[in-house]
Structure formats: structure tokens, C-alpha cells
Amino acid sequence: MKRLFKGKKILLLMMSLVFLLSACSSSGTGGQTDSSSSNGAGKSSDKLVIGFSQVGAESEWRTANTKSMQNAIKDAGHELKFSDAQQKQENQIKALRSFIAQKVDAIVFSPVVETGFETVLQEAKDAKIPVFLADRAVDIKDDSLWVTFLGSDFIEEGRKAANWLVEETADTEGDVNIVELQGTVGSAPAIDRKEGFEEVIKDHPNMKIIKSQTGDFTRAKGKEVMEAFLKSDGENIDVLYSHNDDMAIGAIQAIEEYGLKPGKDIKIIGVDAVRGAFEAMAAGKMNVTVECNPLFGPQMVDLIEAHLAGEEIPKRVAVEESMYTMDQAEELLPTREY
Numbered sequence: 605m606k607r608l609f610k611g612k613k614i615l616l617l618m619m620s621l622v623f624l625l626s627a628c629s630s631s632g633t634g635g636q637t638d639s640s641s642s643n644g645a646g647k648s649s650d651k652l653v654i655g656f657s658q659v660g661a662e663s664e665w666r667t668a669n670t671k672s673m674q675n676a677i678k679d680a681g682h683e684l685k686f687s688d689a690q691q692k693q694e695n696q697i698k699a700l701r702s703f704i705a706q707k708v709d710a711i712v713f714s715p716v717v718e719t720g721f722e723t724v725l726q727e728a729k730d731a732k733i734p735v736f737l738a739d740r741a742v743d744i745k746d747d748s749l750w751v752t753f754l755g756s757d758f759i760e761e762g763r764k765a766a767n768w769l770v771e772e773t774a775d776t777e778g779d780v781n782i783v784e785l786q787g788t789v790g791s792a793p794a795i796d797r798k799e800g801f802e803e804v805i806k807d808h809p810n811m812k813i814i815k816s817q818t819g820d821f822t823r824a825k826g827k828e829v830m831e832a833f834l835k836s837d838g839e840n841i842d843v844l845y846s847h848n849d850d851m852a853i854g855a856i857q858a859i860e861e862y863g864l865k866p867g868k869d870i871k872i873i874g875v876d877a878v879r880g881a882f883e884a885m886a887a888g889k890m891n892v893t894v895e896c897n898p899l900f901g902p903q904m905v906d907l908i909e910a911h912l913a914g915e916e917i918p919k920r921v922a923v924e925e926s927m928y929t930m931d932q933a934e935e936l937l938p939t940r941e942y
């Protein structure tokens with residue numbers, strides 16, 4: 605991102621110069637700007653119409669992400685056309701077509717699944733509407749179909765989760781039986797969080813994934829699938845690796861109802877670092893959550909404005925994140941933004 609902001613400063617400086625030459629009353633503040641203010645001093649950015657095709661409202665993460673995008677677009681003075689796909693690909697294709705028909709200036713797109721969007725993305729390209737991938741990537745060879753992908757490194761998140769477990773169980777003799785709650789089938793975070801986790805545990809032959817099934821990133825499904833895991837493997841389960849916190853929270857309920865202690869009898873690993881996970885950790889019911897930061901609305905608006913101003917922007921922009929354990933939960937809970 606540093607490169608982008610450097611480029612932006614140069615652009616702002618040039619714009620200030622043009623203003624001065626044409627004897628416009630520019631403030632001449634030197635074009636100072638930062639990552640959070642999309643309309644830095646001296647920048648005359650037009651009002652844009654931005655179409656945002658969101659995945660759904662399946663998790664706390666998603667709600668926070670939607671708010672962050674909505675606020676950033678509004679704060680920058682642009683107009684938002686928002687569409688919630690309710691986790692269905694066909695809804696997203698319809699939404700994208702409707703944005704194209706309405707001739708929006710830019711499309712922000714969080715694809716439910718990785719494949720099957722070539723045709724509609726080609727239609728956007730033919731209509732000369734730039735598409736910005738947010739949060740989830742697509743698995744499409746022709747990368748000219750989108751401008752950039754802004755999102756987290758899900759493989760790395762999977763690795764972080766597994767590395768925590770390797771350390772946590774370093775003194776354990778015998779098998780570590782893991783059950784896995786996967787995210788939405790075919791989605792980038794489900795595919796990558798599984799891959800990263802497996803990459804690390806494959807070097808530890810005592811670590812075994814004994815059951816793995818999708819819970820579609822929701823609490824209700826997480827609970828339902830955990831109930832089934834407990835029914836068949838009950839006392840055998842040492843660890844739950846859940847691809848998001850919401851499913852983990854659903855599973856915690858199932859474990860309690862089954863009569864075991866989540867966080868103790870069964871270690872719980874989640875991803876996202878939402879408030880619900882911090883509450884569960886503070887109550888001693890969840891052990892760790894790997895952060896996946898949804899608050900990238902301002903970063904996305906900056907990218908859109910930079911691209912439309914003719915700046916070169918990187919094809920891949922990563923969101924920065926960390927990892928939190930049970931002992932940090934109480935202290936950090938009051939300051940969590942999502």
C-alpha cells in the first residue's frame with residue numbers, strides 16, 4: 605500500500621499545481637492525505653456510483669464488513685448500490701448484471717464461491733466497468749477481468765491456527781483427534797483455511813482430522829454439524845478447528861448440551877476474531893481465534909479512487925491481521941471494533 609499512497613501524494617501535488625496555475629483558490633496545504641481519508645486536501649474527486657455485491661449476512665464478520673464498506677463509501681461522498689446475495693451464486697450473477705445495466709462507475713464484488721463467474725465478469729469488462737474483488741478471490745485464469753483483489757491471506761490463517769495447536773499440544777503423547785467445521789463449500793476461505801491447516805499438521809503424524817464437514821459459516825449449522833460429530837465420536841474429540849468463529853460458537857453450545865466442557869475437554873480454534881469469540885474466550889470456552897479483519901472499507905474506496913484517477917494499483921492487496929488467545933480476551937474485549 606505504501607507505493608499506492610506515494611503515488612497518490614504525487615497525484616495530489618500535481619493536482620494542487622494545476623489548481624494554482626489556473627488561479628483557482630486552492631488551499632495549498634501540500635496535498636497531505638492518509639489512508640483513512642479518501643478525499644484528501646485538494647483532491648477534487650467526482651461522486652461515484654459504486655455497486656457492491658456482498659456474500660450475505662451469515663456471520664458477525666460479514667455484518668462488520670458490510671458496515672465498513674457502507675460507511676466508507678458514504679463518508680467519501682459516493683453513492684452505494686448494495687446487494688445481499690444470501691450466499692447464493694445465482695443472486696450474485698443477477699446483481700452484477702443489474703449493476704452493469706445501471707452503468708455504475710465501479711463494482712465491488714465478494715464472490716460466494718471461487719468459480720463460475722467468467723461470463724458475467726467478461727460482461728463487466730466489455731461494458732468498461734472496473735471490478736474490485738473484496739474479501740474473497742475467484743479462481744479464474746484471465747486476471748484482466750478484475751482490477752485488484754483486496755482481502756486476507758486465508759492460507760496463512762489456516763497455518764496460524766495449526767501452528768498454535770502444534771505448540772499447545774507439544775507435550776501431548778498419543779493422538780490429537782481433530783474435527784473440522786468447514787466454511788461454505790467452494791468458497792476461497794474454506795478451501796484455503798483447510799489447505800493452510802493441513803500443510804502444517806501433515807508434519808505431525810499424531811494429529812488427525814477424524815471428521816470434516818461444512819457448517820456454511822453459520823452458528824446454526826455449526827451447532828447442527830457439531831452435534832453429529834459428538835454423536836458419532838463423542839469422547840474421542842480433542843480439538844475443534846472451525847473455519848470461522850460463528851460456527852465455533854454454535855459448536856460450543858452443542859458441546860455444552862452434550863455434557864462436555866468447551867475450551868477444556870475439547871479445545872476450540874476459530875477464525876475471524878469477532879466479539880462473540882472474545883466473549884467465549886473470556887468465559888474460558890474457546891481457546892484461540894485467528895484474526896481476519898473485515899474493516900477494509902476505507903482501503904477499498906482508496907483503491908477505487910486511485911484506479912479511476914489513472915493510478916497503477918497492485919493486483920493483490922493484503923489486509924493486516926494478528927491472532928488472540930484466551931488469556932488476552934478480557935483485556936482486549938472492550939476495544940474490539942467488531
Ligand code: GYE
Pocket residue numbers: 662663664665666739740793821847848849850875876896
Ligand atoms: O471468515 C466468515 C464469513 O470470507 C473471510 O466469510 C470471509 C468469511 C469469514 O462468513 O465468517
